[in-house]
Amino acid sequence: MPETTTQPDAAAVIDLLGVLAYGELSAFDRMAHDARMAPNTGLRAALAEKAALEMGHYRKLVDRIADLGADPQLAMAPFVAAVETFHARTEPRTWGEALVKAYVGDGLAADFYREVATYVDEPTRALVDEALADSGNAEFAIREVGVLIAEDPTAASRLSLWGRRLVGEAISQAQHVAAERDALVRLIVGGAGDLAAISGLIDRITGKHVARMKAIGLSQ
């Protein structure tokens, strides 16, 4: 079988680990903050525990960056603005919005991880798989969003709109990153095969997002 992909260059792998690491750190920060909106202490603690899990992923990612001989802070730096802009534009105002954001954000990140994990070296891939294994906001968010919609059926359309906004902002910030990080883009294009294959990747991630919205009782 011909080898169609080239070995990803080291800078691109560092970029990838850097954006993932900063994503985890900021997800921790935002989910910890959003947990305050919970209607009771039990639900507040449940979201706080999800937030805490992100720091375990963060640790693995930055340790890998250091193992590869790079500085984790420098690796994360190019992505801080895009990630923070995403969060600033998608600050939840209600508990329902916080739940949907945790669910959609976690889901999109996991899908992206899974896609790109196949393009990188084996230790990095193993790390990504491990980070995915103890994610698990889905069940919790599906249950609690279900409770909110049962209490107030009009919440469904508001939260559906919110879900679309989250994806729109995520795509917008991903485009900013892509415009500036050539090596990272080459890694993904090289991994996918060619530019045409990128649209396949985007289709798969979008398709999973639609299924995810349906699973939580919201329309895409």
Place this chain on the structure above:
Amino acid sequence: MPETTTQPDAAAVIDLLGVLAYGELSAFDRMAHDARMAPNTGLRAALAEKAALEMGHYRKLVDRIADLGADPQLAMAPFVAAVETFHARTEPRTWGEALVKAYVGDGLAADFYREVATYVDEPTRALVDEALADSGNAEFAIREVGVLIAEDPTAASRLSLWGRRLVGEAISQAQHVAAERDALVRLIVGGAGDLAAISGLIDRITGKHVARMKAIGLSQ
């Protein structure tokens, strides 16, 4: 040897686990928030990781409450106001204050845990020991406060004052709790032996606090 202590009643053990659990949850929340004041991403992540550890302790404490047949939310409820008041009155305004708060708060909590752990049943004691084992804000705080004082020696007197304020507010809120929770007070007085022994307990905790301030380069 005569048995001088009576078996602590179940309500008091639930109270104890409840106040510890809510303390962990709120410590998570506050440290996660305070991490934003860090001067760089590495230090921000370091405090975020300490915050995340608190949720592991929280989980063990609420699981124990549930094992004892009580509702964790109800067990925590009587202590929410005192703990939140403590935090509202000791909101750090600088990275140095955040570090000292994490260090002093963690240390006082650990000392209190160790003292009362000897008064409770064996599974609860084992749990408390386990929760203490992976605490570890001390080394990090000592190093980073040292960095701040080296950069600006006037920080030492400001942070010393801050340390005194933290302890003062902690004592003030502990008194509010004691005034309202008879069973918990009986557990601690019964465990210590008598009211006179309580002053020994307070002396030991105060003495350790003084040593801790010294270790971090601050005066009591």
